Amino acid sequence: MTHPRRRPALLRREAVVATVPVAVAALLTAAGPATAAGSVGAPGVGDPYFPLAGNGGYHVSHYGLTLGYEPSSRHLTGKAVLTARATQRLTRFDLDFKGLKITGLTVDHVKAGYKRDGQELAVTPARPLRKGQTFRVTVAYNGTPGPVTDPDGSLDGWIPTDDGAFVAGEPQGAMTWFPANNHPLDKSSYDFTITVPEDRTAVANGVLLGQRTKNGRTTFRWRQTEPMAAYLATATVGKFQVRQYTTRDGLKVYDAVDPREASAATPVLERLPSVLEWESRLFGPYPFRAAGSIVDRAPNVGYALETQTRPVYDRAPDLSTLVHESAHQWFGDSVSLTSWKDIWLNEGFATYAEWLYAEQHGGDSAQQTFDGLYATPADDGLWEFPPGDPGSGANIFGTPVYARGAMTLHVLRTAVGDRAFFRILRAWATAHRHGNGTTAQFERLAERESGHDLGALFQTWLYGQGKPGEPSPS
Structure with missing residues (x-):
């Protein structure tokens, strides 16, 4: 979903029987x-x-x-x-x-x-x-x-x-x-x-x-x-x-x-x-x-x-x-939420897809987009609440869910490298196809696919209050 108030700039623009797990x-x-x-x-x-x-x-x-x-x-x-x-x-x-x-x-x-x-x-x-x-x-x-x-x-x-x-x-x-x-x-x-x-x-x-x-x-x-x-x-x-x-x-x-x-x-x-x-x-x-x-x-x-x-x-x-x-x-429709608290799994992923598309079609790189957002001051609305736990239904379409959710994925990409990162995205969409998923499941899948301990990364970017410290370069 896309909405002017729900992400930076244009950052909610947004007889067969199915089985249940x-x-x-x-x-x-x-x-x-x-x-x-x-x-x-x-x-x-x-x-x-x-x-x-x-x-x-x-x-x-x-x-x-x-x-x-x-x-x-x-x-x-x-x-x-x-x-x-x-x-x-x-x-x-x-x-x-x-x-x-x-x-x-x-x-x-x-x-x-x-x-x-x-x-x-x-x-x-x-x-x-x-x-x-x-x-x-x-x-x-x-x-x-x-x-x-x-x-x-x-x-x-x-x-x-x-x-x-x-x-x-x-x-x-x-x-x-x-x-x-x-x-x-x-x-x-x-x-x-x-x-x-x-x-x-x-x-x-x-x-x-x-x-x-x-x-x-x-x-x-x-x-x-x-x-x-x-x-x-x-x-x-x-x-x-x-x-x-x-x-x-x-x-x-x-x-x-x-x-x-x-x-x-x-x-x-x-x-x-x-x-x-x-x-x-x-x-x-x-x-x-x-x-x-x-x-x-x-x-x-x-x-x-x-x-x-x-x-x-x-x-x-x-x-x-x-x-x-x-x-x-893929992210929201085929792989659906288990709780609305995990909305970043929808909006952060769809926003990062925009960054990737621009990067691969002559626009800014995802790193440039990340850097532009990270440069916003600590009192900016981008850092108002953590995307992994927005705190209320009033916040689930707020800027942090979209932009900081996408930033979390970029930090993950930087930490594990492109080959592992894109394997993670594909594995997530495949493992939960036509089902539901949680943030905890995504975190475990990312660690399994990459071989990295990512607990601190997710804790900082998904759950930490305020502006995170600058991520270390890969």
Whole structure:
């Protein structure tokens, strides 16, 4: 993600079943309080910055989302079908869902009880669910969706525009338009069926399966087969110019561009295949079967987001932004967070990809970029808090996470040498492909791949307060 307030200068510009690792399933089971009988799923997974995000007691393998949106009235109708597996006995479980009116709710086709409390939708099935049982939750709903305000004051979720909606869910916003287990720990496959007026286009994640126009409305069907965190889902609607093509590597590319942004966006988007090829050489094979971009005109948003397979931009991106959001397909999308505290694993990595791209394409070297940042005084916002533990949800998109996170990677590169460093990046993307990771796991992997003791380096650059001392040259 990229955002002017969230990194220096342009430093948040930003039916298939997926498996869940055993460790993640254990976290989803154990997170939060439960009854003495252990039969109530927790209302959150225990994230220190967003304690109500996600839910315990089950894993969602697949979302089937059927949506209808009328931009003139901003009215959304929806039906969400969640296929899930209970990781404990459940007499009740929660979903994250905020604002919209529920018109029907069943578990395995039987009417279920429910109660709402803020973002929590507590569901009581007619019969308890056994541990290991696969079940299906169907929620019908409608209303006028809107965004949520994040701790840093920005908006995310379903954000209306003058011709549709800009839909970007990091970190909380998925719950504004569909019921979800809304934490990166719970990754799922998705099908989207979205109906809009025939002069609008609805763009979601993955591959476009087809579209059909009837009685003045067009229905778009999208499928995202690889596991995806709920915050990375999109259903952006607008008047778009569409370009579709297949790269020489077989990637299906779908670009949707607001005509008002087309002249500025087109030359940048034409670089996408070469950017993905370059990143694939550095990080390993591109992790998805589809790619592309959504370029909207959303002046009240102020960022872009790495929505999986198809980043959404609030305006025409520059090349650095394209590189940043594309790098997130590896770091953030395929390899997802275990806790929002570890956000530098997303933003620091994507920012360093910008530095590397500039270095290898005639711009400043990564060392020059590092030196320019390091020259900032000790009271600069760059040193306000450590990137490995930002301290609150209000800080997770702050400058230190992006810039000092990237600086940490450069110090690591300097310490271990290029050969080991690029082996580390590739090994990280490979070992946790379509899964989750933690900072501690990255630190151990870096030490294993390099043969160096890196504890002091990470402690200083990720967790140390204030401006670190100047790193020793390699």
